Amino acid sequence: MLSEIELYIHIPFCIRKCNYCDFLSFPAGEELQNRYVDALCEEIRRTGEHINSSFKIRSIFLGGGTPSILSIYNVNRIFSCIREHFPFTDRTEVSMEANPGTLNSEKIKTYRDAGVNRLSIGLQSADDECLKMLGRIHSWQEFLENYHEARKKGFDNINVDIMSALPGQSLESYLDTLKNIIELGPEHISSYSLILEEGTPLYNDEALLKRLPDEDTDRRMYEMTKKILEEAGYHRYEISNYAKEGRECIHNLGYWEDVPYLGFGLGASSYWKEKTGSDCQESFLRFSNVRDMEKYLAQPFRPFEEREDYQELSREDRMAEFMFLGLRKIRGVSLKDFKDRFGCDMESVYGIAIHRFLDLGLLTMKNGRIALTEQGINVSNQIFCEFI
Ligand code: SF4
Known part of the structure; x- marks a missing residue:
């Protein structure tokens, strides 16, 4: 597929x-x-x-x-x-x-x-x-x-x-x-x-x-x-x-579900997956186009690794993104998706933060998903910071 x-x-x-x-x-x-x-x-x-x-x-x-x-x-x-x-x-x-x-x-x-x-x-x-x-x-x-x-x-x-x-x-x-x-x-x-x-x-x-x-x-x-x-x-x-x-x-x-995207045009950001190296390991990249119009017009295409803010995401970066992007959705993030993707339990990585927010009534856990509560949405930026 x-x-x-x-x-x-x-x-x-x-x-x-x-x-x-x-x-x-x-x-x-x-x-x-x-x-x-x-x-x-x-x-x-x-x-x-x-x-x-x-x-x-x-x-x-x-x-x-x-x-x-x-x-x-x-x-x-x-x-x-x-x-x-x-x-x-x-x-x-x-x-x-x-x-x-x-x-x-x-x-x-x-x-x-x-x-x-x-x-x-x-x-x-x-x-x-x-x-x-x-x-x-x-x-x-x-x-x-x-x-x-x-x-x-x-x-x-x-x-x-x-x-x-x-x-x-x-x-x-x-x-x-x-x-x-x-x-x-x-x-x-x-x-x-x-x-x-x-x-x-x-x-x-x-x-x-x-x-x-x-x-x-x-x-x-x-x-x-x-x-x-x-x-x-x-x-x-x-x-x-x-x-x-x-x-x-x-x-x-x-954007909130880890789908790769290519951004075109001035200042546009991309999130990209590609297979690299002799062992065909998957790399997860973020990069952006220049924000200066004259530079963009002079060279609209550059190889990804020459773009602004080029960054290869570590496994930890990706786990953090999975959490703080996914939690923007009202239905939150799935414990199973996390495990399928990263090969470990969400709670083994973020257990302390998750349980603290559950106790404070800022997160809920049901049907295998963790989501912000109404109260959690009010302080969502503070919660997201905990996962970065
Ligand atoms: S100036 Fe900004 S807010 Fe106004 S139309 Fe353009 S992009 Fe939208």
């Missing part, structure tokens, strides 16, 4: 930078976008030749930035290149991130025709005041038009991203956003609390920071998200992600 891999393609362009954003993204004109797609296609082609073996493509994710900023010509170029070097089928989950303000009917049709079968739309809030404060380029109305157009063009798997704990956002405003989205009935909803990232305009805006919701309101937003979405038929399968039955994001699950 062929092993499964995932592909991530990074499009680092946005119309303008949002006030809270520290992702690798920036505005760019058409000429740079064209040169970038030339480089991206070269990287995809050379990587396909370099790995020189067959894999089943489990999912493809075009993320950013704002992939929907690209012209139809460039989107078609990227997908033709992927098809040529990493053939995928109709059953492969192919997601694309899109932002209102950069979408239109023709683009949405192009995505469908190119094989995209899951659209992830960045809304953030249904309240235009909040959108303005965040520096988003669109209104709720524009989002609605794009959403309905996507449905019309046949998208039956849509994610909507929303945010809570925003400056000036009341509980009512947040719940209104949730209610409005539920009425539309997307298959997947991601709800993230605002994280203040150093160096962003929001981080330095004292007046806005004074308008952040207090701790109680923040807590209520968080609790109500779970309650309201579950009542509406969305189950929570990861700390911030909710889906209708069978509509979990396959690509993201792969």
Whole structure:
């Protein structure tokens, strides 16, 4: 059986930078976008030749930035290149991130025709005041038009991203956003609390920071998200992600379930397994592409061992990753999977930490799985640290 891999393609362009954003993204004109797609296609082609073996493509994710900023010509170029070097089928989950303000009917049709079968739309809030404060380029109305157009063009798997704990956002405003989205009935909803990232305009805006919701309101937003979405038929399968039955994001699950992936484009990270040495031992590698555009354009493909942050993972690293990535899933990690993978019991490695967290009510153990409790989710970062 062929092993499964995932592909991530990074499009680092946005119309303008949002006030809270520290992702690798920036505005760019058409000429740079064209040169970038030339480089991206070269990287995809050379990587396909370099790995020189067959894999089943489990999912493809075009993320950013704002992939929907690209012209139809460039989107078609990227997908033709992927098809040529990493053939995928109709059953492969192919997601694309899109932002209102950069979408239109023709683009949405192009995505469908190119094989995209899951659209992830960045809304953030249904309240235009909040959108303005965040520096988003669109209104709720524009989002609605794009959403309905996507449905019309046949998208039956849509994610909507929303945010809570925003400056000036009341509980009512947040719940209104949730209610409005539920009425539309997307298959997947991601709800993230605002994280203040150093160096962003929001981080330095004292007046806005004074308008952040207090701790109680923040807590209520968080609790109500779970309650309201579950009542509406969305189950929570990861700390911030909710889906209708069978509509979990396959690509993201792969990140938490040890599926190898190749990242293409500026700054993109990869996790890769390969057989090395005369005894064909399996090596587990992590590496990233350069984050400097000129360097990337000059040399879009480099052998894996020459990439940034190249690291061969030890068995201990992999066990730690299995734990802290797997525990992000609400169903947690399987004791049997751990043993099958590493040849030892999870408790023989992490017994002390696991039992401490079980005693504190932060973890539960049932049906051969260990998972965070509701209380554990609240302090998940501290728990993850224990496994690193
Ligand atoms: S659209 Fe997304 S990636 Fe682009 S600046 Fe805004 S938050 Fe960042």
